[in-house]
Amino acid sequence: MFWRTGIITGFLFVVLTLTVRELFLVPSGDLRIHTLDVGQGDSILLVSPSGKNILIDGGPDTSALEHLGKYLSFFDRRIDLLILTHPDLDHITALPDILKRYRIETILLTGIQKNNAPRYESFLYQITQHTPSIIVADPAKDIDIGDGLILDIIWPPRSTARTKPSKANNTSVVIRAVFGSGSILLTGDIETKAEMEILMSGADIRSDILKVPHHGSRTSSSTWFLLAIKPALAIVSAGRDNQFGHPHLEVMERYRHFGIPVRNTAEEGTISLSFP
Numbered sequence: 001m002f003w004r005t006g007i008i009t010g011f012l013f014v015v016l017t018l019t020v021r022e023l024f025l026v027p028s029g030d031l032r033i034h035t036l037d038v039g040q041g042d043s044i045l046l047v048s049p050s051g052k053n054i055l056i057d058g059g060p061d062t063s064a065l066e067h068l069g070k071y072l073s074f075f076d077r078r079i080d081l082l083i084l085t086h087p088d089l090d091h092i093t094a095l096p097d098i099l100k101r102y103r104i105e106t107i108l109l110t111g112i113q114k115n116n117a118p119r120y121e122s123f124l125y126q127i128t129q130h131t132p133s134i135i136v137a138d139p140a141k142d143i144d145i146g147d148g149l150i151l152d153i154i155w156p157p158r159s160t161a162r163t164k165p166s167k168a169n170n171t172s173v174v175i176r177a178v179f180g181s182g183s184i185l186l187t188g189d190i191e192t193k194a195e196m197e198i199l200m201s202g203a204d205i206r207s208d209i210l211k212v213p214h215h216g217s218r219t220s221s222s223t224w225f226l227l228a229i230k231p232a233l234a235i236v237s238a239g240r241d242n243q244f245g246h247p248h249l250e251v252m253e254r255y256r257h258f259g260i261p262v263r264n265t266a267e268e269g270t271i272s273l274s275f276p
Ligand SMILES: [Zn+2]
Pocket: 041, 042, 088, 090, 091, 188, 189, 214, 215
């Protein structure tokens, strides 16, 4: 008799826990931005006001999978849009597994080529197995997510597709996500050269929040780029005690000098923000 009561109590506990968790994940009408604590790399989840999931990059290991389990509904294993900014290991590692375990509707990528990149090859192979629709990044074609969220593609130029750059950083997809009166600039790992070309293009990059380019490296976050964005907040995605010294002290000093507060996943873990 006791064991039966125990099983029923355990069952009710699991149901209650799942219900509370699912209630927490119900779309709130806000845009939610989670800069996931994946260590030295990037993985950022946007959840649109009506609950559409947009994942930008897959971090340096498979920890993004665990984080997704926390923020996405148990009953809705769907990612509406998966964006690969560039195929370096600190941005792509979890993506082949995410393609296996989630239903991916659409993938946005640059289409660059890369030699000796087994994880990129594995990612491209999984795409052929699961056949999501593919969009090649093109600044002339913005993406309307459908509930007030617009992804303004800023970079790279469409002609980048099928090139084989020696370094992929400056080919990173840069997106200005605009929702209501708020905006966030997602910059991948671009460095000064791409920052300058974006400025020269005349694109509107003013944004409330800036995902600091290239984990706060010394070769990014140039003065004129920051002055054009005028962010109220900057977020660094970096690993604790990482070997690259990211974010670089000189760059952090530049942010401080311009009065831009910086938050860092290495110090805080996952950083979650909401735009009403
Ligand atoms: Zn990176």
